[in-house]
Amino acid sequence: MSNIKNRSDASNGGGHKRGFFATLGKQWQLVLMSLPMLIYVLIFNYSPMWGWVTAFQDYKPKLGISGSKFVGLDNFKWLFGRADFINSIRNTLAMSVINLVFSTVAAIVLAVLLNEVLNIAFKRTVQTVTYLPHFLSMVIVVGMAQNIFASNGPLNELLMSSGLLKQPIFFLGEPKLFWWLVGFINVWKEVGWGTIIYISAMTAIDPCLYEAASIDGAGRFAKIRYVTLPGIKSTFVILLIMNIGHLMEAGFELQYLLQSSLTMDVAQTIDIFVLKYGISKQQYGVATAAGMFKSVVAIILLFAANTIAKKLDENTLI
Numbered sequence: 001m002s003n004i005k006n007r008s009d010a011s012n013g014g015g016h017k018r019g020f021f022a023t024l025g026k027q028w029q030l031v032l033m034s035l036p037m038l039i040y041v042l043i044f045n046y047s048p049m050w051g052w053v054t055a056f057q058d059y060k061p062k063l064g065i066s067g068s069k070f071v072g073l074d075n076f077k078w079l080f081g082r083a084d085f086i087n088s089i090r091n092t093l094a095m096s097v098i099n100l101v102f103s104t105v106a107a108i109v110l111a112v113l114l115n116e117v118l119n120i121a122f123k124r125t126v127q128t129v130t131y132l133p134h135f136l137s138m139v140i141v142v143g144m145a146q147n148i149f150a151s152n153g154p155l156n157e158l159l160m161s162s163g164l165l166k167q168p169i170f171f172l173g174e175p176k177l178f179w180w181l182v183g184f185i186n187v188w189k190e191v192g193w194g195t196i197i198y199i200s201a202m203t204a205i206d207p208c209l210y211e212a213a214s215i216d217g218a219g220r221f222a223k224i225r226y227v228t229l230p231g232i233k234s235t236f237v238i239l240l241i242m243n244i245g246h247l248m249e250a251g252f253e254l255q256y257l258l259q260s261s262l263t264m265d266v267a268q269t270i271d272i273f274v275l276k277y278g279i280s281k282q283q284y285g286v287a288t289a290a291g292m293f294k295s296v297v298a299i300i301l302l303f304a305a306n307t308i309a310k311k312l313d314e315n316t317l318i
Contacts, residue, residue, distance in 0.1 A: 098183035107194030131192030205231035245302030
């Protein structure tokens with residue numbers, strides 16, 4: 001009996017392998033189309049990971065990787081002994097969470113509101129207006145923010161003329177406001193992109209569900225609660241998993257361009273720390289260690305979010 005079982009298992013394993021390669025053979029056109037992207041990812045995403053070796057070295061450009069001294073975990077010990085690196089982790093996580101919460105809520109709310117609009121021309125106009133900032137350069141966005149939030153800018157003028165303020169506030173120089181300003185600017189710039197994704201998910205909802213809800217006496221808000229929101233739940237979970245994987249990437253350009261000597265302690269992210277020590281101070285091993293730490297934590301967060309979603313019987317990314 002055991003021999004028969006072993007033969008059966010072997011035949012099943014071989015059948016699975018043959019089935020896999022048979023499927024590849026039938027879909028050779030799709031495989032051929034995916035090869036350029038696979039090659040691109042291998043060259044530009046995976047081959048540079050060889051440089052992670054420098055995180056464990058006292059890397060010297062003249063000596064190269066092979067000639068630089070191996071120092072083990074000294075670079076990581078040095079990093080976690082630095083107050084500015086700990087602050088950069090705090091700043092990165094704080095701004096990432098603010099961006100994640102505000103961007104997700106704003107995108108869902110705007111998508112639901114637009115989905116309820118019956119005037120197609122108005123709906124498309126709002127979509128276009130909210131989506132256009134996505135294409136603006138971050139330099140332009142920061143320039144606009146500096147003008148709007150300046151001491152003599154339109155926001156201060158409006159607040160003072162309405163009697164809400166007696167003296168202007170230097171918004172960009174207030175450390176306690178910096179994270180929230182970054183979150184607000186990110187929402188304004190990217191809410192249109194997120195809205196398009198959720199509106200696309202809403203178009204896949206079966207119209208019969210809305211008709212059945214109407215027959216049952218459901219109003220507009222009841223339809224949103226019991227039909228629209230459950231209909232985009234899978235899209236929300238997938239995007240949430242992906243965004244959690246990017247929690248260690250709060251951004252670079254916006255914080256770097258918007259920071260000043262007054263807000264340096266709350267503006268420095270891990271990416272800015274890497275630039276500071278890798279380029280300005282030429283401590284390449286330390287900079288690589290910081291970037292490696294960020295990548296490893298991001299991978300852990302991604303798999304953790306995916307595992308939690310799987311245990312909750314939700315759609316998963318992996």
